[in-house]
Amino acid sequence: MAVHTILSSTEIKKILSRYKIGVFEKYIGIKEGIENTNYLVFTSKNKFILTIYEERTKDELIPFYMDVMYNSYINGIKCPTPIKDEYGQLINIIKKKSYGFFKFINGNSKKIWSKNNCFEVGKELARFHVVNKNIITSNKNNYGLDFWNTTFNKCKNFISKELPGSFEIIAEELNFLNKSWPLNLPEGIIHADLFPDNVLFSKSQKISGMIDFYFACKDYFSYDIAVLINAWCFPKNTFNKIFMHNILKGYESIRKLQTIEKKKMNILLRGSSLRFLLTRIIDVQKKSKNKILEIKNPDDFLKRLIFHKNINNSNYDI
Numbered sequence: 575m576a577v578h579t580i581l582s583s584t585e586i587k588k589i590l591s592r593y594k595i596g597v598f599e600k601y602i603g604i605k606e607g608i609e610n611t612n613y614l615v616f617t618s619k620n621k622f623i624l625t626i627y628e629e630r631t632k633d634e635l636i637p638f639y640m641d642v643m644y645n646s647y648i649n650g651i652k653c654p655t656p657i658k659d660e661y662g663q664l665i666n667i668i669k670k671k672s673y674g675f676f677k678f679i680n681g682n683s684k685k686i687w688s689k690n691n692c693f694e695v696g697k698e699l700a701r702f703h704v705v706n707k708n709i710i711t712s713n714k715n716n717y718g719l720d721f722w723n724t725t726f727n728k729c730k731n732f733i734s735k736e737l738p739g740s741f742e743i744i745a746e747e748l749n750f751l752n753k754s755w756p757l758n759l760p761e762g763i764i765h766a767d768l769f770p771d772n773v774l775f776s777k778s779q780k781i782s783g784m785i786d787f788y789f790a791c792k793d794y795f796s797y798d799i800a801v802l803i804n805a806w807c808f809p810k811n812t813f814n815k816i817f818m819h820n821i822l823k824g825y826e827s828i829r830k831l832q833t834i835e836k837k838k839m840n841i842l843l844r845g846s847s848l849r850f851l852l853t854r855i856i857d858v859q860k861k862s863k864n865k866i867l868e869i870k871n872p873d874d875f876l877k878r879l880i881f882h883k884n885i886n887n888s889n890y891d892i
Contacts, residue, residue, distance in 0.1 A: 596617030637665075695768070766797075847876075
């Protein structure tokens with residue numbers, strides 16, 4: 575459950591008093607996701623999302639995330655729109671944590687998806703890359719190679735205990751990635767976390783919203799595609815090449831990939847697998863301290879890592 579910060583109805587009414595978005599009716603904690611706390615708030619005027627920023631979201635980066643969301647929205651990307659309070663503020667504080675209100679987006683994430691859904695999400699990611707290419711930021715990816723090395727060194731004992739037999743695989747992979755990580759690929763603002771639970775679809779199967787921008791940063795566009803492929807192309811932990819091809823077709827209908835981006839895709843997929851394997855291991859560690867957390871299985875990404883490690887680009891047919 576992703577409700578880390580518990581609020582009462584009285585506390586939410588007090589928060590709402592700063593906004594001109596109607597009279598409080600009810601609220602529901604949203605279970606999906608594990609990073610920030612989200613509530614669905616019903617008022618006399620509409621439905622809204624209240625997001626409380628938790629540990630991994632740095633306060634100094636929240637204005638950047640707001641800029642990305644706003645710029646995406648005004649350029650036709652369906653995404654959360656931040657709401658100002660009566661004093662013109664987008665961000666306020668509750669229980670020593672930053673929070674913001676957003677317009678509610680109709681639609682649902684998918685538990686089971688099709689090749690057509692993969693085409694659409696690939697296309698939407700390319701649109702996101704293109705419309706945000708001129709945003710200037712120093713916010714590099716905080717979950718890149720340096721993070722992988724640091725996290726592995728901190729979690730060595732826990733990794734051996736939690737995922738028996740994985741220690742040598744991860745150590746070997748880190749050694750490979752430290753030597754082989756590509757340089758000077760096309761880069762810009764990436765989403766970095768576009769998993770199925772962060773994409774909403776309407777009843778007509780069109781994308782109605784892209785959500786959860788709190789890992790957005792400057793990095794390689796093709797790394798973002800690798801995150802997308804690992805998230806969408808392994809239903810039941812089995813690689814679906816058709817899904818991957820449809821993601822790439824959708825993406826290239828908006829932005830053509832350079833030959834070097836395709837050439838490095840296997841390495842990027844391995845790096846993406848390691849990134850989510852390590853952060854899920856961290857979350858498993860936290861589970862012992864916070865029993866209400868719903869943890870995603872790190873073994874899923876260990877399996878993806880092993881898969882990519884054992885093949886090369888020719889096996890993807892890209």
